Amino acid sequence: MKKYRSLPPFFLALVLALSLFTPALAVSSPGEAFSPVNAASAILIDADYDEVLYEQAADELRYPASITKVMTGLLTVEAVDRGELSLDAQVTLGDTLYTGIGEGGSTQDLKPGEILTVRDLLNCALIPSANEACNALAVVVAGSIPAFVDLMNQRAAELGMDNTHFVNTHGYHDDSHYTTARDISRMCLEAMKHPDFREIVSSVSYTVPATNLHAQRELHDTNALVSNFRTGSTGLLYRYAIGIKTGSTPEAGYCLASAAEKNGRTMIAVVLGGENWRVKGVDVENNYFTESKRLLEYGFNSFSRKEVLSPIDPVGTIPVSLCAEQDYVTVQPALGLEATLPNDLDPAVFDRQVTLPETLEAPIAKGQVLGSIALSYEGKDYGTVDLVATTALERSQFLYVLDQVQRFFGHLWVKIALLALVVLILILVVRHLVFGSSRRNRRGGSAPKVYRSSYRGKRR
Structure with missing residues (x-):
């Protein structure tokens, strides 16, 4: 269960209703001044690179209304892509066609027993926003509406829509049916x-042929x-627009996911809880269509693709030992980074x-990963890239052997053993000097004395 789901519907509805009157905080990247969107929530993403360019209360819970139908359409075309359905397959509509649809919901007067193609149903759901067409597609894709709603929530989780919960296929209001601007953008x-x-x-437009x-x-x-x-009104048209879906209920306000x-x-761009384009017969200047267009134009006019890290520029050097030719290696990014x-x-x-490490030992291979570089700006992360060696460095066998000898004699146990050996040698030397002298003195004191006579008489 996602957060908020354990809230009783009444309290969840209260939270969402109050949030419509809470001043929205806008967050955007540096650039030309852009005034907050006249709506409860909004987000703008670069769809080519999935990068957020502007957000305004993008994670606050909102009711999506008919933007829900984007998920219904997505699951249907995915089933087609998997070969489980054909857009031209004919579908006989069943008795569950109007499940969960109350008064005032948009329809195309589809009838139980009527036969249409999957393509026709998709167009009915996504172009004029027919609620009952969504229920029909649910039965075709999953066998039943409840099973399809389960698929909707499962797919939402897979897409990282962490603050979304669906309870129906079409977006007719339900207190437990909610999402966020960020989640909608991912969908x-x-x-x-x-x-x-x-x-x-x-x-x-689209023409649905006559049916039975x-x-x-x-x-x-x-x-x-x-x-x-x-x-x-032609004033609301945007020549570059390629979709996506409108939605409105008294609880959700006026919503638009546009591309x-x-x-x-x-x-x-996603705008939730915006103003209607006309109030009491008078055109509203900053409505959910004009604000969506303004967001899209802001993205096109104020942002561009730039290289933030070049793959050929050296980043630094690392000291290297055991190499006779060079005592350092230069590192550079393994790849470039754009934003x-x-x-x-x-x-x-x-x-x-x-x-980067403080030091390295040869050998080092060209392209070997030695570290990393992370780029950020004002708290926003733009990516982390490996740093690799620009050249190969061979190990000197002489320096390696010398190093091994030094390492051997640098061990504590070796030092202790050498010290013990020196001490032992000193002990033996001292012992030899002391006891060897004593033995010599004893041998000199016991030698027999020789007496010589001084008589010089004649011999006979």
Whole structure:
């Protein structure tokens, strides 16, 4: 169970409701001034590199409303990619079609017993936001709605959506059905990797052929960045928009997960709890469509891809022993490092934490990993890269043998043994000097005396 899930629905609803009135704190990278988004939560990511460029209360719990349908669509296209389904497979709708859908929910008047293709159901769910189409897809993919909801939560966990809990397939309000702007961005990032999903959410319209129970349907996108059919206003259109999904309930407010592609770059923005585009018949200047467009443009105009670490620049040197040719080795990054940064931010100001050993012994191979370098800026980590040797250093056999001899005689037990040997030798020398002299003196004192006569008489 994720955190908050043990809260009673009433208290969870209270927390979420109060958070709508809490001033949002914006966090962005250095760059040109960007005023906070007029919404409860927001996030902007570089979709090409999965890097967060701006966030505003991105981890606060919110109700996702119909943005939930992104997960339903994702699970469906993944089943298609695995070969478990075909987009052209025909589906006969069952009696559970309207499960969990109350009054006021968006539908396309699908009927039990009606036959449509999986492609038709996906378009009904993602373009005009038909709730019952999501339930139909759930039965097709997982066999039942409860089993599909379990898959939704399982997939959310796999995507790192740690603050998300689904209880239905469509996003009709439920106090226990919640997520965050950050989690939604992760879900959308994954979904937009699938061409079928991407094609549907970027479509202005779609035609569902006549079925056995209904005339032809003309579907129009609810996303005003893509289509002006619902709003009637061309001022909200964004020429670079490629999706993704709207959502609104009284509890969630007005929400939009959007994506745009410009000059070969892709951005994803999520705005939750924003303003409607029109209030009491009057256009609202800073609504959830305009704020999403402003976020996307901020990403395109104020950020660029920069090299923060070059793979060819030396980082430092390490002293090396046992090599006759050179007493140091130079290290450099094993690979380069790039990041999407504000245009006016110079990577030279990044903090660099270099970790290297104090000394090394030859041999050292070229490219051998010897340490690492970590880059960060104002508390944000931009990555850690291995540092490798730029050259190979051979070991000198003479220096190695000399070193081994020095090491041998440097051992404490060897020093003790040598000291003991010296002491023993000294003892033997002293003993020899002392006792050897004593023996010589004893031999000299016992020798017989010789008496010589002084008589010189004549012999006879």
